[in-house]
Amino acid sequence: xxxxxxxxxxxxxxxxxxxxxxxxxxxxxxxxxxxxxxxxxxxxxxxxxxxxxxxxxxxxxxxxxxxxxxxxxxxxxxxxxxxxxxxxxxxxxxxxxxxxxxxxxxxxxxxxxxxxxxxxxxxxxxxxxxxxxxxxxxxxxxxxxxxxxxxxxxxxxxxxxxxxxxxxxxxxxxxxxxxxxxxxxxxxxxxxxxxxxxxxxxxxxxxxxxxxxxxxxxxxxxxxxxxxxxxxxxxxxxxxxxxxxxxxxxxxxxxxxxxxxxxxxxxxxxxxxxxxxxxxxxxxxxxxxxxxx
Numbered sequence: 496x497x498x499x500x501x502x503x504x505x506x507x508x509x510x511x512x513x514x515x516x517x518x519x520x521x522x523x524x525x526x527x528x529x530x531x532x533x534x535x536x537x538x539x540x541x542x543x544x545x546x547x548x549x550x551x552x553x554x555x556x557x558x559x560x561x562x563x564x565x566x567x568x569x570x571x572x573x574x575x576x577x578x579x580x581x582x583x584x585x586x587x588x589x590x591x592x593x594x595x596x597x598x599x600x601x602x603x604x605x606x607x608x609x610x611x612x613x614x615x616x617x618x619x620x621x622x623x624x625x626x627x628x629x630x631x632x633x634x635x636x637x638x639x640x641x642x643x644x645x646x647x648x649x650x651x652x653x654x655x656x657x658x659x660x661x662x663x664x665x666x667x668x669x670x671x672x673x674x675x676x677x678x679x680x681x682x683x684x685x686x687x688x689x690x691x692x693x694x695x696x697x698x699x700x701x702x703x704x705x706x707x708x709x710x711x712x713x714x715x716x717x718x719x720x721x722x723x724x725x726x727x728x729x730x731x732x733x734x735x736x737x738x739x740x741x742x743x744x745x746x747x748x749x750x751x752x753x754x755x756x757x758x759x760x761x762x763x764x765x766x767x768x769x770x771x772x773x774x775x776x777x778x779x780x781x782x783x784x785x786x787x788x
Contacts, residue, residue, distance in 0.1 A: 675732040
């Protein structure tokens with residue numbers, strides 16, 4: 496059952512990535528508003544859908560309020576870092592920064608503070624996964640003409656993605672797997688609200704409203720993305736109470752990247768590069784080894 500849950504979670508997260516890309520490619524609304532519109536719709540949809548699935552039961556403890564609001568801040572920092580770093584330099588390097596953070600930060604916190612342990616084989620599998628992430632992105636990595644602020648935003652991306660996973664894990668541990676509905680509702684409602692506040696603070700309220708006229712294709716892709724993200728986020732909190740976060744996030748980051756590359760090759764007719772093929776083989780091998788460990 497656990498293997499099925501992990502497989503579905505990775506699949507749904509990969510769908511989220513795929514349909515986010517399709518939404519961006521087909522967005523026909525106000526220029527410069529696609530990210531804000533996405534963040535608001537994404538947050539509201541997941542919060543409401545999760546609340547509905549939970550029977551509109553909402554009784555969070557103070558710990559869940561704290562973790563939910565903290566992670567809303569991490570999500571806001573993550574989204575901002577993605578945009579700011581993407582505007583300044585290599586997209587491949589920022590993706591590696593994000594995925595390394597998503598694996599290494601939860602692992603460090605889990606081992607040092609939460610009593611998680613890794614076998615020697617699992618440590619090797621994690622290292623292999625990190626190498627595979629670099630291999631799959633190496634062709635696009637460039638260190639030329641990048642400003643200092645680019646690397647600061649990449650560092651923010653590293654820690655925000657990692658701490659997002661840590662906070663999810665802390666809530667699951669503190670509540671013994673309970674209050675998943677409350678955690679996700681607080682997290683995503685607060686993230687949507689923060690996106691609205693940021694646009695209003697920038698005096699772009701009118702443009703934000705116009706930005707929701709995104710076109711039918713973009714709206715459809717956004718809907719599928721949000722539904723996939725809702726399923727993935729709920730599965731993540733279910734699984735976190737059943738296995739060590741360091742292992743789960745390694746499988747998640749590697750699996751999603753492999754599937755995303757496969758989607759690009761099949762759906763967008765991109766030609767595979769030998770580095771990508773080698774990286775995907777290493778990532779799959781890492782997932783097998785980490786489970787054997």
